Amino acid sequence: MFYREAGDFKTSYQEDSQTFPIKFDRYRYYAVLIAAFAVVPFLINDYWVNAVFLPFLIYSIAAIGLNILVGYCGQVSLGTGGFMAVGAYACYKLMTGFPEVSILIHVILAGGITAAVCVLFGLPSLRIKGFYLAVATLAAQFFLVWLFNRVSWFYNYSASGQITAPETQVLGHAVTGPETAPWAAYLFCLVFTVACALLARNLTRGMAGRKWMAIRDMDIAAEIIGVNPLKAKLSAFAISGFFVGISGALFFAVYLGAVEVGEAFGINKSFLVLFMVIIGGLGSIFGSFAGAAFLVLLPVLLKNVLVGGLGWPTDLAAHLEFIIVGGLIIVFLIAEPHGLAQLWRVAKEKLRLWPFPH
Amino acid sequence: MPEQFIWGMEVFANGLMAGVLYALVALGFVLIYKASGIFNFSQGVMALFAALTLVGIMEGQVPFSHLINAVFGTEIHHFGWHVPALAAILLTMVVMVLLAWLVNYFIFRHLVNQEPIILFMATIGLAYFLEGFGDIMWGADIKKLDVGLPQGINGTIDEVTYNLFGYGFFIDNLDLWATFIAILLVVGLVLFAQYSKHGRAMRAVADDHQAALSVGISLNFIWVMVWSLAGFVALVAGIMWGTKSGVQFSLSLIALKALPVLMLGGFTSIPGAIVGGLLIGVGEKLFEFAIGGMIGGATENWFAYVLALIFLVFRPQGLFGEKIIERV
Secondary structure, three states: OOOOOOOOOOOOOOHOOOOOHHHHHHHHHHHHHHHHHHHHHHOOHHHHHHHHHHHHHHHHHHHHHHHHHHHHHOOOOHHHHHHHHHHHHHHHHHHHHHOOOHHHHHHHHHHHHHHHHHHHHHHHOOOOOOHHHHHHHHHHHHHHHHHHOHHHHOOOOOOOOOOOOOEEEOOEEEEOOOOOOHHHHHHHHHHHHHHHHHHHHHHHHOOHHHHHHHHHHHHHHHHHHOOOOOHHHHHHHHHHHHHHHHHHHHHHHHHOOOOOHHHHHHHHHHHHHHHHHHHOOOOOHHHHHHHHHHHHHHHHHHHHHHHHOOOHHHHHHHHHHHHHHHHHHHHHHHHHHOOHHHHHHHHHHHHHHHHOOO | OHHHHHHHHHHHHHHHHHHHHHHHHHHHHHHHHHOOOOOOHHHHHHHHHHHHHHHHHOOOOOOHHHHHHHHHHOOOEEOOOOHHHHHHHHHHHHHHHHHHHHHHHHHHHHHHOOHHHHHHHHHOOOOOOOHHHHHHOOOHHHHHHHHOOOEEOOOOHHHHHHHHHHHOOOEEEHHHHHHHHHHHHHHHHHHHHHOOOHHHHHHHHOOOOHHHOOOOHHHHHHHHHHHHHHHHHHHHHHHHHHHHOEEEEHHHHHHHHHHHHHHHOOEEEEEEEEHHHHHHHHHHHHHHHOOEEEEEEOOOHHHOOOOOHHHHHHOOOOOOOOOOOOOO
């Protein structure tokens, strides 16, 4: 009743192949966009932006990137943290090297550089598969973090070894640096998130996405029906790296402002993004958002309830968070291996008939 | 430059010992992977959990005291007794067997026939869970573990090498003991797998689940047994590393050290784990000694991975792994 596919007639090819072919989905999508662009910026304050919205938007981009690699192309990667670091440091070098160029271009270029690095570390995927590949991507994680820690050219020889984002402006409003207004940072990230999500959605339902899925389901069979595994795998690594790099750049420049590589982009970050993808749902763009929202909101909620509400010490809350996240992953894998996205699909099935199930 | 060469030899010897410890952790992975096809990422956290439990029992800590104090506002910490090391190790083993049973009953029983990658991710979840659980149960502060293993420089080796080369090698007694125990453990495991009834059943399960079921081997029993064995190996590794550098969170990172060992040696081979461990231990120590200083040091974090990665490109199944045959 509330979610209907019937009565939605297409009269042209454009209509038939639009991003959201079902009217309900399309209107919901417009509604979310209007709310995100026109309503939220007027309501949020500093706390909400820094605790919820910025991490959600930035992790969503990273989760979409990783979902393309793991969920669509089936190449498990544990190097996301390292690749985010590449994006962050590329963005930093570009910002300090070419301060007159707009940061919009820097962030996109940082994504491009990360894509190149990602392809480099993706090359072994042509020879090695499964666990061996998952472990091999850890090489990227450790090597890249070490590189940014030890080679001082990357952090411009600063004494602390940290990188700090200089102030930059877009259309006259500061988006990085200490003068940034919360709504400006939010809108800046939102633009990237929406653009990335649209790009990813259209890539995954087009030829590229179908090739990735063929490789995921069985690479030998895919090769036999004419999918070039070299191109498919490396393009997945490149696109994934592009998104992850953008998220790393935003994470550093807009969200944190100053970054120490081992802390911000350690192996835990890789796992966090992987968990977002699993909990959200492998092979679903909506799932990436849902997973990111879930894992960003859960610690905030737990902290507010346990520390703020019950007055427990913070370290205890942190340990409980580990237990709950770990437990949830297992519960999700057992009960719903396809994640939150599958729950949403089931809900849509139900809504189609509700409240008249016969 | 004979001096450089002698130092190199000392580094080599230390690398061998580190390699044995890596092999010890890698062994736990291989056992579970062979018997159940699960790539158990939580092996390192199991070692941490075992070491935490051991210290907790020895010191007579009250489990969950932190949580109880927070909820009820009490101030309890210790029972006030000390358990001797050997009894505590036995008690910890009981806890590890219990953990093995729980893991099978609540997690992997429900995940039979899932894809390997799903199982792998479940073990990552288990690693997170155990990490938080261990910390809540025993507290997150760094603890000292002392089960009576000798520590400090080995006098005999120092003396002998001094007489031979005019330079005394620094080799820790603890490393020597660790090597000795690891060799015992490996021999024991190989004998168990080859000659005992349950070891044979374990190999049968590793070979083919369905065939093993059809001749009356209980999969559940074998899995609990294998996880208990892995728990035992984790306990030994936890004792070694815990004595060396204290029982703390970083202990769980030894799992990450063992992964390149596995890749190099092959996931399915016990000798592979040992040879791979030695290769990586020696390789990373020598690399750090020879080249590490020139490019910024602390290369041990990634050298093993890069070595394994380069190696895998030429031999995708590792040194001793079974040949991968793929069919459509």
